Amino acid sequence: MIQKTVLDDLHTPLGGRMVDFSGWWLPISYAGVLAEHQSCRTSAAVFDTGHMGLFHIAGKDAAEWFSHIGTQDAPRQSIGRCRYGFLLNEEGGVLDDTVLVRLGAEDFVLVVNAGTADTDFAWIEARLQAPVQLENLSRAGWGKVDVQGPLSYGVLAPLCAPELGGLQYFTGIRTRCMDADCIITRTGYTGELGFEVLAPGATIRALFQQLVADDRVSPAGLGARDSLRLEMSYPLYGHELSTAFNPIEAGLGAFATDSHSYIGATALAEIRAAGPKRHLVAFTLDSRRKPAPGDAITVDGRTVGEVTSGTFLPSLACGGGLGYVDPSLASAGTELRVVCERGELVAHVKDKPLYASGTCRQKLNP
Amino acid sequence: MTPDDLLYTKQHEWIRVEGQTATEGITDFAQAALGDITFVELPALNKKLKQGDEAAQIESCKAAASVYAAVSGTVVAVNSALEEDPAAVNSDPYGEGWLFKIEADTPEETGSLLNAEQYNKHTEEA
Numbered sequence: 001m002i003q004k005t006v007l008d009d010l011h012t013p014l015g016g017r018m019v020d021f022s023g024w025w026l027p028i029s030y031a032g033v034l035a036e037h038q039s040c041r042t043s044a045a046v047f048d049t050g051h052m053g054l055f056h057i058a059g060k061d062a063a064e065w066f067s068h069i070g071t072q073d074a075p076r077q078s079i080g081r082c083r084y085g086f087l088l089n090e091e092g093g094v095l096d097d098t099v100l101v102r103l104g105a106e107d108f109v110l111v112v113n114a115g116t117a118d119t120d121f122a123w124i125e126a127r128l129q130a131p132v133q134l135e136n137l138s139r140a141g142w143g144k145v146d147v148q149g150p151l152s153y154g155v156l157a158p159l160c161a162p163e164l165g166g167l168q169y170f171t172g173i174r175t176r177c178m179d180a181d182c183i184i185t186r187t188g189y190t191g192e193l194g195f196e197v198l199a200p201g202a203t204i205r206a207l208f209q210q211l212v213a214d215d216r217v218s219p220a221g222l223g224a225r226d227s228l229r230l231e232m233s234y235p236l237y238g239h240e241l242s243t244a245f246n247p248i249e250a251g252l253g254a255f256a257t258d259s260h261s262y263i264g265a266t267a268l269a270e271i272r273a274a275g276p277k278r279h280l281v282a283f284t285l286d287s288r289r290k291p292a293p294g295d296a297i298t299v300d301g302r303t304v305g306e307v308t309s310g311t312f313l314p315s316l317a318c319g320g321g322l323g324y325v326d327p328s329l330a331s332a333g334t335e336l337r338v339v340c341e342r343g344e345l346v347a348h349v350k351d352k353p354l355y356a357s358g359t360c361r362q363k364l365n366p
Numbered sequence: 367m368t369p370d371d372l373l374y375t376k377q378h379e380w381i382r383v384e385g386q387t388a389t390e391g392i393t394d395f396a397q398a399a400l401g402d403i404t405f406v407e408l409p410a411l412n413k414k415l416k417q418g419d420e421a422a423q424i425e426s427c428k429a430a431a432s433v434y435a436a437v438s439g440t441v442v443a444v445n446s447a448l449e450e451d452p453a454a455v456n457s458d459p460y461g462e463g464w465l466f467k468i469e470a471d472t473p474e475e476t477g478s479l480l481n482a483e484q485y486n487k488h489t490e491e492a
Contacts, residue, residue, distance in 0.1 A: 033427035034402040034453075223401075223427050288405040288452070290425055312404035312427060319405075342407075342423065 005050030006143035006201030007208050014212060014219050021222055022115035022238075024051035033223035037314045040190050040228055044149035045220035046211045052144055053117025054137040054198055055110040055124065062106040065132045069124060069263060070110075071247070071256040072100040079104060082170045082185050085255045086247055087112075087120060088264025092271055093243035094250075096120050097235065101172040101185055109137070109172075109183060109198065111144075113237045143204035148194030148228075150359045151216050156195055159210060160184065167195070169361045178206045189225060191232040191358030227311050230321055231355035233282040239293060239308045240280055240322055249276035249324065251352070278305065279330035282354050284320035285338065286346040288312060291321050296339040297347070304329055307338060315355050319345070367394055369460055373436070373476055374485035380460065381436045381468075383476060388437050391464045392424070395489045397456050400426040406452045408444040409466055415439065417475050422465050424455070433465060437475045443467040 002025050011018060016027030026048060029036060039045045057066060066074040072085035079102050087095040096116040101109045112120045121136050128134050147156050157164055161176040164184060172185030182199035197207060211217045226236070235241050240250055247256040248271050258269055285291060291310030296303050310321030329336065334349040372380045378396035381388040397403065405425040415421055415435040422433040444466045448454060455463035470476075480488060 028428065029401065032402045032456075034404075227427070288425075288449075289407075290404065312425070314404075 003051070005048050006141065006204050007048045007050060007145075010205070010208060011048065011219070016219065016221060019222070022051065022113070024114055026051060027219070027221035029221040029223045030219045033221070033227065034314050036218050036220035036224035037227050039218035040149045040192055040220055040224060041315060042150065044147060044151040044155050044217045045190075045224065046208060046217055047146040047148065047220050047225055048143075048208070049146045049196065050138075050143035050204065051114035052138075053112035053114065053120060054142055054144065055112065055121060056135040056137055057108040057110060057132065058106055058135075059131045059133040060106060061129075062108060062132045063102075065129055066100070066108065067260045067262065069127060070098060070100065071262050071264075072098075073257075073260045074100065074102065074108065076259070077102045080171050080173060082172050082187050083255075086252075086264075087123065088247075088256070088262070088268070089243055090264060090267060091243075092246040092248075092264045092267035094237070094241040094245055094247060095123065095243065097237055097241055099185070099187060101183065103172065103174050103183065111196075111198075115238060137198070141201045142198060143201050144196060144198045145204055145208055145211070146188055146190075146194060146196050147211065147217075148188045148190040148192045150193055150362070152192070152194045153364055155211065155214055155216055159207065164195075165364050167364070178203050178210065180206075188360065189232075189234060190228040191353060191355060191360050193359040193362045226309075227314055230309055230311055231313050231315055231353065232358060233322060233352035233354055235280070235322070236309060245324075246271055246276070248272055249278050250280045276327060278324040279327050280308070280322060281325050281330050281349045282320070282322055282352045283336060283338075283347045283349050284313070284316060284318050284354060286348075287319055288317065289340065289342075289345055290319045291338045291340055291345065291347075297323050297325055298337045298339055298344070299329065304336070313354060320350075320354060325349075368482040368486050370482045372460065373479035373481065374488075375434070375436050375479060376488055377434055379433060379436045381476075381479070383470075386470055386473070387442065388439070388468045388470050389464050390421070390433070390436055390466055390468065391459055392433060392455065393485070394459050396431070397459045397463070400424065400431060401428045402426055403452045403455045406448040406455065406465070408446065408449065409441045411441055411444060413441045415441065415468065417472070424452075435468060436479060437468055437470045438472045439468040439470040441466055442469045
C-alpha cells in the first residue's frame with residue numbers, strides 16, 4: 001500500500017500533481033517545475049520531505065557504537081554538526097547515503113532515503129547493542145519539510161526561536177518552531193541557503209501551511225528537487241548510488257575515510273589502493289535535450305560509460321546530468337557522446353557542481 | 367478555450383488552414399498535460415511529410431512527445447524561435463507557440479480532422 005506523509009491532504013488543494021515515488025504519494029510539481037526551480041534559486045521553496053526515514057539513536061555509548069556501523073566518525077563529530085556518509089555492505093557497496101546529526105553527546109538523528117528506510121532500519125536494528133536505543137521517528141508520526149532558497153532564513157526566522165540565526169552550514173539543533181519542539185538542520189539538496197525542519201506531524205502541518213501562505217515561498221515538488229540537485233551534481237540513491245557502486249568511484253571518498261572501523265571499511269581500503277574502475281562525472285549537453293538514465297556514453301563509437309541521471313537544467317539552459325565513465329575520461333573538458341533514443345548528443349565533462357552560484361554557505365545576518 | 371477556427375487531431379495537434387498552407391501546433395490540452403516544455407525539435411525546411419508522419423519532437427520536465435503531421439505536404443516554415451525558448455508552446459499554444467507550416471498537397475485530408483466541438487468532446491472522453 002502506498003504511504004502518505006503528514007502533509008498528504010494539503011498538496012492537491014495547492015495544485016500538486018501526485019505521483020508514486022519510492023512507494024510514497026508525493027507531488028511532482030504544483031505551478032510547474034521551472035517556476036518552482038526558479039523560486040528556490042531566487043526566493044524560497046518548501047518541499048515535503050516526510051518520506052525520508054528519520055531514526056533517533058541515543059543512550060550511553062551511542063557515538064562509539066555508530067562508528068562501527070556507518071562511515072561517519074560519530075565520536076569525533078562535534079555536537080551540533082551534521083555529517084554526510086554511508087551505510088555500506090561488507091564489499092563496500094552503498095546500502096544508503098545518510099546524514100547524521102549530532103544533537104547531544106549521545107543524541108543523534110540519522111536521516112535516510114525513503115526507498116531504503118525500512119531495510120536500513122532492520123539492518124541497523126540487527127546490529128544494535130544495548131544500551132544504545134534506536135527509534136524510527138517516521139513511524140511515530142513525524143514529518144519533515146525542507147525550506148530552501150536565498151530568502152529561506154528570512155521566511156523561517158519569525159516562526160522559530162532566535163537560535164536559528166546561529167546555524168552554520170551543516171549544523172543542527174533541537175529548538176522551537178511554531179511554538180513547538182523540533183529539530184532544525186541547516187542542510188538541503190538544492191545548493192541554496194536552506195533548512196530542514198523535523199518534527200511531529202502537527203508541527204510540520206502548521207509550519208507548511210504558514211509557509212505556503214507567504215508570497216515569497218513556493219511549494220515545490222519532486223521535479224524541481226531533481227533538477228536542483230542535478231545542477232549541484234548531488235547523487236540520488238537508486239541512480240548514482242546502490243550496492244553496485246562504492247563511495248570511491250562516486251567521488252565521495254572524503255565521506256568514507258579510513259579514520260575508524262565501520263562495516264565495509266576493509267573493502268573500501270582495497271578499492272582505494274587499487275584505484276576505482278570508473279568515475280562518476282557531471283556533464284552538460286550542447287542541447288536543451290535531456291539525457292535519460294541508461295543512455296550509453298561513448299567516445300569514437302566505443303561505449304565508455306552510462307548515464308545515471310539526466311534532465312533539463314533550468315539555470316544552465318541545457319540538458320545534463322551524472323554518469324559513470326572510464327577513469328581516463330573523467331577530467332573536466334573531456335568531450336563525450338550520449339546515445340539517447342533519438343540519436344547522439346555531444347556532451348562535455350564539467351567540474352562539480354554544474355551550478356556554482358548556490359547560496360548554501362552564505363553567512364546569516366540575524 | 368479551444369479556438370473555433372482551427373482543425374484538430376485526436377493526438378492533440380491543431381492546424382490553421384489559410385489557402386494551401388496549414389500552420390500546425392499542439393493544443394492547450396496537450397501543453398498542459400506535458401507541463402513545462404524545455405526542448406522542441408522542428409522538421410527540416412522542405413521536408414516532405416505524409417499525414418501521420420512524425421514531424422517534431424517535444425520534451426518537457428516530465429515527458430517527451432512526438433508531433434505528427436496533421437496533413438500531407440512540404441514544410442515551408444518553422445518557428446525556430448522555439449529552439450532557444452520553447453516556453454511559448456506553454457504560454458500561447460495557438461499563437462506564438464506554433465511549430466511549423468505545411469504547404470498541403472492533399473487538401474481533402476482535412477475532412478478526417480475534428481472541429482473544436484468534436485475535439486473538446488474527445489478530450490473530455492480522454
